[in-house]
Amino acid sequence: MTAGFPRAARVRTRAEYAGVFERARRTSDPLLSLHWLRTETPARLGLAVSRKVDTRAVVRNRIKRALREQFRQLRAQLAQGDYVVVARSAAAQAPAAQLRETFVRTLIRAGALPATAMGGTMPPAAALPPSTDKKKPDNHAG
DSSP: OOSSOOGGGBOOSHHHHHHHHHHOEEEEOSSEEEEEEOOSSOOEEEEEOOTTTOSOHHHHHHHHHHHHHHHHHHGGGSOSSEEEEEEOGGGGTSOHHHHHHHHHHHHHHHTSSOGGGGOSSSOOGGGSOOOOOOOOOOOOOO
């Protein structure tokens, strides 16, 4: 995969966005809302960052840049389909790292990305065996 973000990786037309909004499953977070419509095509991204999020274009473009970069890195691991991310007002104050983390967390919650895709050495909490450590009663009367 190239380092760019080709046209084939984007949801582009009004009809494509409308189709995703009508039929997609939705997962939300205080920073963004993810609409995911399973299709037979490789993962494509659409971004909706309105002036309600922030009136300044530089802020809206910063949000889009962070989300686009994270999607580009994860695209090969994502389930097939169209992903449309709708930014919320709180995203304007969030740093890029927080936007990327929230996007990944939302993808995992939606089931579009395996939990192990986040990296790290620890397995997800659901994969850990139950703890066998038993607490001893406190015998100090103090």
